[in-house]
Amino acid sequence: MPRPFxxxxxxxxxxxxQQVLAHYGFTNQMKSTRNGDGLExxxxxxxxxxxxxxxxxxxxxxxxxxxxxxxxxxxxxxxVSKMEGCDAHEAALKLDQWFNLGLAGKSDSSQPRQQQxxxxxxxxxxxxxxxxxxxxxxxxxxxxxxxEPADNTPLSFKLENLKTDHGYLAERxxxxxxxxxxxxxxxxxxxxxxxxxIPINNKDGELVGYAGRWPGQPPEERPKYKLPAGFRKSAxxxxxxxxxTEEKGLPLxxxxxxxxxxxxxxxxxxxxxxxxxxxxxxxxxxxxxEASQGRSGIILMFDExxxxxxxxEKALVRLARRLFVRIAPLPQxxxxxxxxxxxxxxxxxx
Numbered sequence: 001m002p003r004p005f006x007x008x009x010x011x012x013x014x015x016x017x018q019q020v021l022a023h024y025g026f027t028n029q030m031k032s033t034r035n036g037d038g039l040e041x042x043x044x045x046x047x048x049x050x051x052x053x054x055x056x057x058x059x060x061x062x063x064x065x066x067x068x069x070x071x072x073x074x075x076x077x078x079x080v081s082k083m084e085g086c087d088a089h090e091a092a093l094k095l096d097q098w099f100n101l102g103l104a105g106k107s108d109s110s111q112p113r114q115q116q117x118x119x120x121x122x123x124x125x126x127x128x129x130x131x132x133x134x135x136x137x138x139x140x141x142x143x144x145x146x147x148e149p150a151d152n153t154p155l156s157f158k159l160e161n162l163k164t165d166h167g168y169l170a171e172r173x174x175x176x177x178x179x180x181x182x183x184x185x186x187x188x189x190x191x192x193x194x195x196x197x198i199p200i201n202n203k204d205g206e207l208v209g210y211a212g213r214w215p216g217q218p219p220e221e222r223p224k225y226k227l228p229a230g231f232r233k234s235a236x237x238x239x240x241x242x243x244x245t246e247e248k249g250l251p252l253x254x255x256x257x258x259x260x261x262x263x264x265x266x267x268x269x270x271x272x273x274x275x276x277x278x279x280x281x282x283x284x285x286x287x288x289x290e291a292s293q294g295r296s297g298i299i300l301m302f303d304e305x306x307x308x309x310x311x312x313e314k315a316l317v318r319l320a321r322r323l324f325v326r327i328a329p330l331p332q333x334x335x336x337x338x339x340x341x342x343x344x345x346x347x348x349x350x
Contacts, residue, residue, distance in 0.1 A: 004105040006092045008314075012075060014101050017061040020076045023098055024083065030056070043067055045082050066221075074279070081310060088310050150232050152208035159197055159210060162187055168196055168215035172259055172338070178266045187212065195226060198258050203287060205241040211258060211276075234281035237288065238274040239265070244291055246270045251297045251326070252288065253349065254315070255337050256308065260301075263338035267345060278302055278311025280318060289322050297324035299349060301337050304330035 021027045021039070030041035043054040043065045053066045055073075064073030080091035096104045162185025169179055179185070183199040195212030202208050212226040227233060239261045243252065253272040255261060264272045273291075275284050292298055300315055302308035312327060319325045328348045330337070337345075 003089060003093070006089065006096060006104050008077060008088065008092050008317075010103050011092045011095050011101065012061065012077065014103070015076060015095055015099050016058070017056060017063065017076045017079070018058055019099065020079060020095070021056070030054075078310070081306075088314055150235060152202065152232055152235055154202070154206040154208055158199075158207065159185075159187060159190070159192070161189075162197060166196065166215065172263070173266075174262060175266060178262060181265075182262055184262075186215065191228070192226065200231075200236055200238055201241045202236055203240045203244065203291075208236065213258070233276045234279075235283050236276070237284050237291075238276055240273050240287060240291060243271050243273050248293070249296050251299045251349075252292050253299045253301055254288065255301050256303050256311070257336065257338070260337040264345065267342045269345060269349065275315075278307050280311070280315040285318055288319065292323050297326060299326045299328050301328040301330070301348070303337075304333055304335040 018027065018039075021030070024044065026041070026044050027039075030039040032038065033040060037057060037059050039056040039058065040052045041054055042051050045054075045065060046067045050066075054063065055066070056063045062073060062075050063079055076095070077088045077091045080086075080094055081088055084091060084094060086094070093104055095101070162183075164176070164179050164185045166186035168186070169184060174184070185197060187193060187195055187197045192210060192212040194214070196215050198211040198213065199207055200209045200211060209228050209231040214222060214224055214226075218224050238258060242265070250271045253264065253269060255264070255272060255274050256276075256278050257274055258276070261272050261274045273288070275281075280288075288298060298319055300312045300319075302312040302315075316325055316327060330340070330348075331344065340348075
């Protein structure tokens, strides 16, 4: 039986994250931060972890867990999803019931009555009337930033003397030609010291930042990925500048990670971009829609894990109101696009 439609944005506007924490009885277990806009304490999702590993920003209704096995966060829907072991839609319904909001089943003429998750291996969704239901699931590897619109200023420099033959690049199955195309290399000095750097361009091809990937499993308390201070990943779609030069009639493949893009590009799937996590921002949404003019459509190929499934469902709800969207579930739990062979990718994408 179809689940009732519920407006995620309306639920988030009606209930604060602090109320959700109080519902679970966690508020008294946490302490306020110095600026008064935050809470911190042990992680309710991973009992027994450090006393200040779970961070909450009250004004933004968001959280982040610094547990080395987790490194994830999001908004109140994402938190309830984690706590209850359910998807975002079910989490919204639970909040509606807990706080007596009366939102379940209600919609207006600009919103679809319901949005079911795809159950077939691949399915196209036709765009209903235009609208937006902004909600986000945060990446487990990259830092979180807000949805407030802002552009990244193009850099006036480039990192030099990168080691392009570092063993980690070969371990990821990348050829020297691909490494050169994407400007990858090991950085030995500066803020990205000890990391493989990945140049990030805006849609016009201007260099706006570098992502630093620790080569392998990072030491405890060090993040797998590092971004420059002040860089807003929500303002960029990685590889959009290259993908936009490819034939517009082909669908745009949207993945989570940098190396997903780079590996698919190497295998010949050139209309591929990354939102650098599983959370789609409003700026990224607009950029994807613009890049998909001509109704070529979008294929969402996120990681096959809980965060990826939640993220692609949310992206589907938002994007399917404006263009054709297809889900490409990966063949097994824990799979990532860059782990697939060329034949497996063709089976999913052709």
